Amino acid sequence: MKTSIARKILMALSGLFLLLFLFQHFIINSLSVISADAFNSASHFMGYNPIIQFIIQPILLFAVIFHLVMGIVLEAKNRKARSVKYAVNGAAANSTWMSRNMIITGLTVLAFLGLHFYDFWFPEIGYKYVEFGPEDPGRYFGELQHKFVNPVRVALYCTAFIFLALHLLHGFQSSFQSVGFRHNRYTPAIKKLGNIYAIAIPLGFIVIALFHYVSLLN
Amino acid sequence: MSNTMKLTLKIWRQKGPKDSGKLVDYPVDHVSPDMSFLEMLDVLNEQLVEKGEEPVAFDHDCREGICGMCSLVINGRAHGPQTGVTTCQLHMRSFKDGDTIYIEPFRANSFPVIKDLAVDRGAFDRIIQAGGYVSVNTGAAQDANNLPVNKNDADKAFSAATCIGCGACVATCKNASAMLFVSAKVSQLALLPQGKVEAQDRVLNMVHQMDLEGFGNCTNTGACEVECPKGISLDNIARMNREYMVASLKKEN
Numbered sequence: 001m002k003t004s005i006a007r008k009i010l011m012a013l014s015g016l017f018l019l020l021f022l023f024q025h026f027i028i029n030s031l032s033v034i035s036a037d038a039f040n041s042a043s044h045f046m047g048y049n050p051i052i053q054f055i056i057q058p059i060l061l062f063a064v065i066f067h068l069v070m071g072i073v074l075e076a077k078n079r080k081a082r083s084v085k086y087a088v089n090g091a092a093a094n095s096t097w098m099s100r101n102m103i104i105t106g107l108t109v110l111a112f113l114g115l116h117f118y119d120f121w122f123p124e125i126g127y128k129y130v131e132f133g134p135e136d137p138g139r140y141f142g143e144l145q146h147k148f149v150n151p152v153r154v155a156l157y158c159t160a161f162i163f164l165a166l167h168l169l170h171g172f173q174s175s176f177q178s179v180g181f182r183h184n185r186y187t188p189a190i191k192k193l194g195n196i197y198a199i200a201i202p203l204g205f206i207v208i209a210l211f212h213y214v215s216l217l218n
Numbered sequence: 219m220s221n222t223m224k225l226t227l228k229i230w231r232q233k234g235p236k237d238s239g240k241l242v243d244y245p246v247d248h249v250s251p252d253m254s255f256l257e258m259l260d261v262l263n264e265q266l267v268e269k270g271e272e273p274v275a276f277d278h279d280c281r282e283g284i285c286g287m288c289s290l291v292i293n294g295r296a297h298g299p300q301t302g303v304t305t306c307q308l309h310m311r312s313f314k315d316g317d318t319i320y321i322e323p324f325r326a327n328s329f330p331v332i333k334d335l336a337v338d339r340g341a342f343d344r345i346i347q348a349g350g351y352v353s354v355n356t357g358a359a360q361d362a363n364n365l366p367v368n369k370n371d372a373d374k375a376f377s378a379a380t381c382i383g384c385g386a387c388v389a390t391c392k393n394a395s396a397m398l399f400v401s402a403k404v405s406q407l408a409l410l411p412q413g414k415v416e417a418q419d420r421v422l423n424m425v426h427q428m429d430l431e432g433f434g435n436c437t438n439t440g441a442c443e444v445e446c447p448k449g450i451s452l453d454n455i456a457r458m459n460r461e462y463m464v465a466s467l468k469k470e471n
Contacts, residue, residue, distance in 0.1 A: 004395075004435045005425055005462045074435050078393035081327055081434030087228070087241055088320040090294030091392060094444035100392055102437065174438040180460030182453055 007070060012178035014067040015171050019197070021060055026201050029208050036141040043140035047124065068110055075103045098170040105167035112160030119147050148212035157209050161202035168198035223249040223315040227262065229274055230322045232331050239331065241320070251311035255298060256281060256288065258310055259321075275334040283307040283447065286382030289389070290335055291322045296386035296445045304384060304447040324389035328396070328431045339385050341431040342399060346383075348427035349420035350403040352412050365411045375409040378402040380448045387442035387450070393434030398442040400428050401458035402450045408461055418465035425462055 028046065032039040046052055091100055098105070120143070127133040148154055172194030176182065181190075224247045232239030246262050253261070256278050263273035279287035288305040292298035298308040313319060321335065329337040367375075379402075387398035404421050407413025413420070436455060443452045 003425055003462075003466075004397075004429050004433075005459055006466065008435060009459065009463060074437075078395075078434040078437070081394035081432060082325055083327055084239075084325055086291060086294055086322055086325055087230075088294035088322070090299075091390075091441060093295060093299075094390060094441040095392075095439040099437065099439035170438070177438045177452065177456050178436075178459060180456045180458075180463060182456035 007074060008178045011067065011070050011074065012175035014063045014070070015175045016179075017060075017063045018067060019168070019172065019175075021063075022201060023197075026204050030204060032141060032144055033208055033211050039144070040138050040140050044135075044137040047128065047140075048135065064113070068106070071103065071106050096170065098166050099174070102167060102170060105163045108163040109160060109167055112156070112163075115153075115156065115160075119153075145212055145216060148209055149216055151213065154209055154213045158206045161205045165198050165202040168202070169195060172198055221251065222247070223251065223310065223313065223317075225249055225258075225313065225316070226318040228318060228320045229335070231274070231334055232323075234333055235330050241322075249310050251309065253310045254281070254306055255290075255292070255308040255310065256306050275332070275336045277336045278306060281306040284382060286384040289324045289337060289339075289384060289386075291320075291324060291389055293320050296324065296390040297384075297447050301444060302447060302449055304382075307447075324385050326385075326388045326394035326433065328394065328433050329385060329388060337385075339383070341433070342383050342385065342396070344431065345396070345400055345424050345427045346403060349416070349423035350407070352407060353416060367410060371409045374453075375406050378406040378409070378450065378454050381406075381446075381450050382448060384447065386445050386447060388433060390441045390445040391434065391436075392439060392441065393437055395436045395442075396428050396431070396433040397436040397455050397458070398446060398450055398452075400424050401454035404458045404461060405454040408457070417461060418468060421458060421461045421465050422469065425458075 028039070028042045031042055123143075148157075173187075173191045176187070176190050176194075181187075224245070227244040227246060228241045229244055230239055231242045244262055244266075246258065246265075249258050249261070256276070259274060259276060266273045277287050277289050279285045281288075283304045283306060286304075288297075290297065290305045292305070292308070297303060297305045299312055300308055323329075323331050323335045323337050324339075328341045329339055332338050381399060381402035383399060385396075385399070388394050388396050391397075404417075404424060407420065408417045438452075438455075440452060443450065
């Protein structure tokens with residue numbers, strides 16, 4: 001934690017963990033398009049399995065907080081390393097917009113996470129651990145649909161996932177480089193896989209949101 | 219001399235480390251496309267001296283692209299618009315008649331401006347002093363065949379060793395990170411049997427010094443690799459990350 005490389009490696013590891021989380025979140029969300037029952041039972045399992053609730057969930061929360069706090073700290077340190085800026089900056093010629101603006105895409109995702117917690121996580125935690133509401137394995141699908149009625153919320157949701165895609169276009173492959181995994185045979189494949197993941201998963205979330213929005217219009 | 223160019227230079231002038239500095243306009247005429255960029259600055263300086271003005275201070279030495287002394291950020295690019303060349307190897311044919319050219323020093327808090335375009339890159343020397351060497355005691359060199367080196371490793375070590383320590387990586391990095399430089403210096407030794415003995419202490423000490431000097435953190439934008447006049451690869455940064463991880467886990471105190 002004391003050195004630049006240690007922080008960089010931890011940033012990458014927390015990011016990789018969040019990528020895994022996002023993938024399972026996507027799989028469960030996509031069930032909601034296929035079958036309400038399947039979505040309900042998967043959600044109920046995630047919501048009441050003690051290992052997931054009391055071991056994995058705290059780890060996930062820690063990873064989210066660590067990743068965002070460290071991201072902000074590193075950005076602040078990096079800005080301090082050059083106090084007089086260039087009058088002309090030719091950065092576009094040597095690096096991608098995504099790689100240079102992780103703080104912007106990251107903070108946008110964070111803002112969305114606030115809305116997402118307000119919509120789903122806080123009510124869920126309140127229901128289970130504050131009100132001690134009864135177990136109701138059939139409630140999840142309705143709660144999900146209810147959130148996709150308002151077009152403004154759907155638009156915010158879709159915008160946030162575009163920013164997430166931009167974040168992941170750099171973040172996925174960058175995390176492998178940070179942990180030192182680079183090889184002329186595997187790295188091109190990792191970059192391709194990263195691009196596919198970064199576009200397909202957020203696009204999938206957007207499609208799911210639009211699917212529910214449109215299906216509720218009728 | 220029919221196809222000479224007329225240019226407007228916007229050059230960073232700063233009297234000393236404490237001065238705040240500013241961009242100053244200098245029109246130059248009769249610039250030959252065959253001149254190198256530094257020769258063009260020489261012409262400007264001669265004109266300034268004739269007029270009794272202070273010439274522009276800039277670093278240079280070999281003018282052959284191998285010493286690492288010349289610097290300059292030209293129109294926002296370290297060592298100018300070409301890739302794979304230092305400023306001294308950049309020629310005026312890369313510009314057009316009537317162009318406005320911004321010339322700024324390598325900017326990083328770890329590279330304080332001495333005067334105008336000349337910056338103090340002593341931070342790199344201190345990083346090398348922290349471990350960028352192989353400790354050799356006295357005695358005759360042994361027979362080279364006693365130390366077999368894999369050709370592939372030898373090539374990678376040589377590629378890393380082509381780093382001339384100019385600091386373009388720092389200048390171009392949005393975070394002013396020195397990772398490409400340090401990783402090249404770590405790699406060129408870590409890949410060879412002579413350097414492996416001290417590899418772990420070396421990477422820890424050099425990274426420690428790099429952090430002390432106030433360079434920013436690497437965020438893998440890859441800008442350094444693009445702007446590096448010697449094409450030092452990001453492979454070296456990944457290798458240093460690995461070396462660092464292993465060394466810090468194995469460290470005994």
